[in-house]
Amino acid sequence: MSATEYIVRTKDVVKVFTLGEEKLRALDGVNVDIRRGEYISIMGPSGSGKSTLFNAIGGLDKPDSGSVFINDVDMAQLDAGELAYLRCHTIGYIFQTFNLITVMTALENVTLPTIFAGTPTDDGIARGMELLDIVGLGHRYHHKPSQLSGGQQQRVAIARSLANNPSIILADEPTGNLDSKTGEEIIALLRRLNKEQGVTIITATHDYKMVDVSDRVIWIRDGKVEKIENRADIQLSIGGMAGEAEHLAGGETG
Amino acid sequence: MNSLKIRFWRSMITGAGIFLGIAFLCFSGSPILISLFQHTLVPGPDLNRQLWLVVMALLVCTVGIMNSMLMSVSERFREIGTMKCLGALNSLIVRLFLIEALFMGFVSSFGGWVLGFFAVFVVRWITLGWAGGVTSLTPGIIAGSLLLSVLIGGALTLIAALLPAQRAAQMPPAAALRTEV
Structure with missing residues (x-):
């Protein structure tokens, strides 16, 4: 487990969506290498293929060609059961729409992955409470998602993604449905988890606040990697924070 | 099982559909069942009409x-x-949904049978009187109709839940998540 070991590698990943007659190459030969413990942001305008790349890395969708390696294992070679095992133990997912199960309490949502992993119920509940404490919601464990604010729901989702000690957390627009202050809290929380627990965090986002905390930023445009930058090199290229703020104020709802 | 409890009202509505269906089936099927048990099943326009009713039900x-x-x-x-x-x-997802469906199917079918058979009971009491109508409902008839109702209800519910659950479980997760309801 050397520091330079790549936890995620993609090789010429191509994904084509067919929209009626038209064929859209959502991903067009993407090569990305991500090191263990990094905090990566995948950035790009809507429709640039961020989410498609996210789904490909997370094994939520099969690429049409090319391969994705997680810990040097080619995901295309795995059968459904092994994929489920990978999703259960190696990868934690966070979504823009939270995707909590609405009829379950916060604690039940967080313990759900431990049930899939076969953890004994008591251990699972202990783990769930511990995680809810980490995200600062320990006192609200018995609340249903509908009784929680968006930011709180997202924190439950983050706790859930950590349930089985994954080595990677994939977050698809984790701040997309949140106001910018709550968004910042979520970003800070992700950063803290990245530092304290050493999980690799990969976010697909167009929230410029993410850039600040990322180790590297992968810019995607029209299904291709435009450039990969280290954080130190980025400062100059984002003079547009004010513009982004306007964009956020105009474009966000809820 | 837990999710049946928490989705109580939603399940009740789904259950009511099964319930009423089985009640109707039980009620319309009873004349044939009764004559079958009494060995008085005779072919004729009367039987055809009853058979039609059962098929429709x-x-x-x-x-x-x-x-x-x-x-x-x-x-x-x-x-x-x-x-x-x-x-x-x-397999876990499919199993989860099947257990739920099976439970719901059996409970609702049983409820449906109670209602349906109660209707048979009342109708026979009124039209044929206590002695002729009600006492001829032997335990065999009661058990037979119960068994049939619960089996048909359970099987239909199971099949109806299996198809979509299986399809959803085999989708790539991204596709299932994209589904808007």
Whole structure:
């Protein structure tokens, strides 16, 4: 487990969506290498293929060609059961729409992955409470998602993604449905988890606040990697924070 | 099992569909069942009419149950997608839904039978009187109709839940998550 070991590698990943007659190459030969413990942001305008790349890395969708390696294992070679095992133990997912199960309490949502992993119920509940404490919601464990604010729901989702000690957390627009202050809290929380627990965090986002905390930023445009930058090199290229703020104020709802 | 409790009202509506279907089937099927037990089944226009009624009832019942189960499973596609992302095995998801459906099918069918048979009981009491109508309902007839109702109800519910659950479980999670309801 050397520091330079790549936890995620993609090789010429191509994904084509067919929209009626038209064929859209959502991903067009993407090569990305991500090191263990990094905090990566995948950035790009809507429709640039961020989410498609996210789904490909997370094994939520099969690429049409090319391969994705997680810990040097080619995901295309795995059968459904092994994929489920990978999703259960190696990868934690966070979504823009939270995707909590609405009829379950916060604690039940967080313990759900431990049930899939076969953890004994008591251990699972202990783990769930511990995680809810980490995200600062320990006192609200018995609340249903509908009784929680968006930011709180997202924190439950983050706790859930950590349930089985994954080595990677994939977050698809984790701040997309949140106001910018709550968004910042979520970003800070992700950063803290990245530092304290050493999980690799990969976010697909167009929230410029993410850039600040990322180790590297992968810019995607029209299904291709435009450039990969280290954080130190980025400062100059984002003079547009004010513009982004306007964009956020105009474009966000809820 | 837990989710039946928490989705109590939603399940009640789905259950009511099964319930009424089975009640109707039980009621319309009873004349044939009774004459079958009394060995007085004679071919003729009367029997044909009754058979028609049973076939229609079965049809209504099938369509009703299929519809309500399809709805109740498909509105949970996102949930299935989420569970897959969290590492649930396909077989576990299908099993979860089948247990739920089976439980719901049996309970609702039993309820439907109670209502249907009660209707038979009342109608026979009124039209044929206590001695002629009600006492001829032997335990065999009662047990037979119960068994048939619960079996048909359970089987239909199971099939109706299996198809969409299986389809959803085999989708890639991203596709299941994209589903809008």
